[in-house]
Structure formats: C-alpha cells, structure tokens
Amino acid sequence: MPGDRPGARLAIIAEDVPQPDLAGRAYASDVSATSVTIEPRWAVDRPPNRKLRFGIVGCGDVAHRRYLPALSEHAAGVEVVACCDSQPGAAERAVHTVDGWSPRATAYTDLAAMLEQANLDATINLTPAPLHASVSQACLEAGVPVFSEKPIAATLAEADRLIHTASARDLLLLCAPAIAATRRFQWLNQIVASQRYGPLTLVVAQYADPGPAAWREYTGDPTPFYGAGVGPVVDHGIYRLHAMTALMGPVRRVQAMGAIGKPERVVRGGPLAGATIPVTAPDHVLMNLEFVGGGLGQLLSSSATASTLAPWLELHFTGATMSFPGDQYDKDSSASLYLDDDSALGLEGWVHGIGLPPPLEARPVVETGVAHFVACLRGEEKPLLTAEHARHVLDVILKGYESVRDGRSHDTETTF
Numbered sequence: 001m002p003g004d005r006p007g008a009r010l011a012i013i014a015e016d017v018p019q020p021d022l023a024g025r026a027y028a029s030d031v032s033a034t035s036v037t038i039e040p041r042w043a044v045d046r047p048p049n050r051k052l053r054f055g056i057v058g059c060g061d062v063a064h065r066r067y068l069p070a071l072s073e074h075a076a077g078v079e080v081v082a083c084c085d086s087q088p089g090a091a092e093r094a095v096h097t098v099d100g101w102s103p104r105a106t107a108y109t110d111l112a113a114m115l116e117q118a119n120l121d122a123t124i125n126l127t128p129a130p131l132h133a134s135v136s137q138a139c140l141e142a143g144v145p146v147f148s149e150k151p152i153a154a155t156l157a158e159a160d161r162l163i164h165t166a167s168a169r170d171l172l173l174l175c176a177p178a179i180a181a182t183r184r185f186q187w188l189n190q191i192v193a194s195q196r197y198g199p200l201t202l203v204v205a206q207y208a209d210p211g212p213a214a215w216r217e218y219t220g221d222p223t224p225f226y227g228a229g230v231g232p233v234v235d236h237g238i239y240r241l242h243a244m245t246a247l248m249g250p251v252r253r254v255q256a257m258g259a260i261g262k263p264e265r266v267v268r269g270g271p272l273a274g275a276t277i278p279v280t281a282p283d284h285v286l287m288n289l290e291f292v293g294g295g296l297g298q299l300l301s302s303s304a305t306a307s308t309l310a311p312w313l314e315l316h317f318t319g320a321t322m323s324f325p326g327d328q329y330d331k332d333s334s335a336s337l338y339l340d341d342d343s344a345l346g347l348e349g350w351v352h353g354i355g356l357p358p359p360l361e362a363r364p365v366v367e368t369g370v371a372h373f374v375a376c377l378r379g380e381e382k383p384l385l386t387a388e389h390a391r392h393v394l395d396v397i398l399k400g401y402e403s404v405r406d407g408r409s410h411d412t413e414t415t416f
C-alpha cells in the first residue's frame with residue numbers, strides 16, 4: 001500500500017513514454033534533456049557575435065519587476081537597445097535600469113519612432129492588456145518579432161490579424177503566459193500522453209485572491225484589472241486556461257457564471273495607495289469547459305476572495321488523481337498523487353511530495369517565457385508559446401463572458 005510517503009519522487013514516470021504531438025501541440029522530447037536543439041527557422045540572421053537587439057514597449061511594473069532582470073540573465077547574447085513608454089520619464093527609468101549591461105539603450109515615448117530608428121531584432125510588449133493587439137500589430141508590420149504579455153488581443157479579429165501578419169511576413173509571434181514552456185508542464189504532458197494512469201478525464205483549477213489592488217508591492221494602476229476587458233479571467237485565470245488546454249487540448253464548449261463580489265477596492269500599494277476604485281466587471285467567474293477530446297474542466301477565477309487553501313490544479317485520470325495543493329507561485333512546489341486500485345489488493349492511497357525528476361525547473365514562469373523567446377531567436381528551441389494557442393484561450397475567455405451575459409453555453413470558433 002503506497003500510503004503517505006513524504007519526499008517520494010516519481011522519477012520512474014520519465015521512463016520510455018511515447019512523445020506524440022497531441023492535437024498539434026509540440027513539447028520537448030525529453031524533459032530532463034539539457035542539450036541544445038537546432039531550430040533554425042526563427043533564428044535572427046546577424047553577424048557572428050552580434051547580440052540580439054531588443055526593444056521593450058511598456059516600461060511599468062512587470063518590466064522592472066520581471067522582464068528586465070530576466071533579460072539581463074541573457075546579457076552575453078542579448079542587449080536592450082530601446083525602451084518605449086508613452087508616460088514621460090518611464091522609458092528613461094528603464095534605460096537607466098539596464099545601463100550596466102545594455103549601455104546603448106535609448107528611451108522613446110513614441111512606438112513608431114522606436115520601430116523606425118532602433119533597428120530591432122525583437123520586441124517585448126508589456127503595455128496594459130487593452131493595448132496589446134495594436135502595439136504587437138505595429139511591431140509586426142515594422143518587420144519585428146514579438147513576445148506579448150497576455151492576452152494576445154481583446155478580440156478574435158485582432159488576434160487573427162496578428163497571426164496573419166506574422167505568418168505573411170514569416171515573423172515569430174509568441175505569447176505569455178509561458179506555461180507550456182515550463183518543464184513541469186512538459187513533464188505533465190508526458191504523464192498524460194503515457195496513459196500510465198488511464199485517460200485524463202477532468203481538470204479542476206482555480207486562481208483566487210483579492211487581485212492587484214491588494215498587492216502592497218504593486219507600482220502600477222490596478223484599476224484596469226477590475227474593469228471590462230481584463231477582470232480576473234484575463235488577469236490570472238488565463239494562466240490556468242493555458243495549463244488546462246496544454247494538457248487537455250482545445251475546448252469545444254464553454255458555460256460560465258459571473259458576479260461582482262466586492263464592488264469597491266481600496267488600493268494598498270503604489271501611487272494610488274489609499275484610493276478607492278470601482279469594480280465594474282464580474283470579479284468572481286466560474287467556468288465549465290467541455291474539451292474537444294471529450295474531457296471536462298472547471299475553473300474558478302476570482303479577484304474577490306481573501307485567499308484559499310484549495311489546490312490550484314487537480315488532474316483526474318481514470319486510475320489516479322494528481323493534486324497541486326502547494327504555493328502556486330513556487331515553481332518547485334510538489335504534487336500529491338492518489339493511486340486507485342480496483343483489485344482485491346487494495347493498493348490505493350496518497351503519495352505526497354511528487355515533483356519533477358532532476359534537474360529542477362530553471363526559472364519561474366515569466367522568466368521561462370523570456371528564456372524561450374531568446375532561445376527561439378537564437379535558433380535553439382522550437383516555439384511552444386504559439387499565438388494560435390493564445391488565440392484559442394482568448395476565444396474560451398470571450399465565450400465565457402458571453403455565457404455570463406446570456407446564460408447559455410457557447411461553442412468556440414478556434415483551435416490550436
């Protein structure tokens with residue numbers, strides 16, 4: 001009987017499993033591999049030893065907190081040559097931040113001027129969500145590959161246009177969140193594909209907290225996160241939707257309910273600290289999903305809960321349940337596995353402390369996205385964070401909000 005075995009690791013899971021490309025989703029052939037694969041298609045054509053020239057659009061909280069430090073890890077082969085922010089002084093602050101490893105960075109307040117003058121190899125779009133599509137579109141039309149923060153766009157028409165432009169010009173367009181590029185999700189994908197515990201039939205996930213207004217370290221304006229076009233699904237439920245679809249494939253049908261749980265918020269940090277902001281879009285959203293492959297999914301996205309101890313992800317196979325009860329922000333947090341047994345032997349019970357076989361995850365999710373984008377531009381990795389996947393997740397979100405409004409279930413229009 002497995003019983004409780006703290007510290008046990010399922011290293012055996014990585015044994016000889018098949019590695020299909022499920023529903024067109026590619027993943028690394030060996031999650032423990034460290035060797036460099038050559039994928040020349042997206043490699044930037046440049047003289048040997050010339051660093052990749054990056055432009056940052058949107059120099060706010062996440063740029064300083066995550067992206068600029070993440071890019072500095074790649075300073076041997078990457079430099080920031082341009083920082084653009086429409087708010088006076090913001091781009092200069094970013095230029096100052098990267099000065100130690102990117103001394104040639106120039107500040108811009110105008111995106112068109114940056115795209116015309118900076119001779120970029122790549123851009124990272126870190127503007128607020130409602131601007132993602134227009135900024136990425138301008139970058140692609142200027143012939144520059146893009147990594148966009150989530151969501152890819154606000155409408156499917158915008159996402160289609162971005163994908164069409166990138167494809168017509170043969171430009172790389174990748175989108176956060178980088179769930180599918182993490183070793184943990186490549187490992188989970190292999191577990192699912194192995195059928196070791198039977199088919200994966202149900203995924204239950206949640207992302208529930210008070211949202212960015214309660215985040216004391218936040219330096220931006222949290223108002224957009226409580227309004228139409230963002231809300232808890234676009235802000236953070238989207239991480240779970242990427243995870244659920246990475247494992248289960250595309251969604252066929254969406255049913256959702258939403259409500260405003262807390263109509264006003266007091267901002268706890270940043271320049272608006274102490275201000276009261278209105279909540280104008282549902283801050284509790286419950287979604288039921290039916291996947292094309294026949295499985296089901298359920299997601300709670302909330303920015304109106306004080307906290308939760310519920311697992312952030314549970315995978316229900318026919319012969320086992322895998323549960324992630326730990327800190328959702330801890331890239332190394334372990335899972336528990338309940339092994340079921342129909343036989344008279346009664347070999348059923350929880351195994352705790354299950355995690356990736358070594359080596360551990362190299363980076364948290366945002367930093368994984370940056371490393372993956374750089375590796376694709378160097379011709380070392382095949383793109384995993386595809387715009388088609390991001391468009392499908394946007395489709396699921398939009399259908400969810402339609403369902404909140406009209407009380408019906410809605411079929412998706414896209415796949416990946």
Ligand SMILES: NC(=O)c1ccc[n+]([C@@H]2O[C@H](COP(=O)([O-])OP(=O)(O)OC[C@H]3O[C@@H](n4cnc5c(N)ncnc54)[C@H](O)[C@@H]3O)[C@@H](O)[C@H]2O)c1
Binds near residue numbers: 090111127129
């Ligand atoms: N803050 C985080 O920890 C975090 C984490 C993951 C993802 N994100 C995502 O990153 C994006 C940015 O979030 P943030 O928290 O940094 O917001 P923010 O408001 O702090 O920063 C956005 C910046 O974009 C600038 N901007 C607005 N319009 C612009 C334009 N047309 N051209 C150039 N710059 C423009 C703003 O002046 C601001 O400085 C959002 O999509 C958010 O969901 C944020």
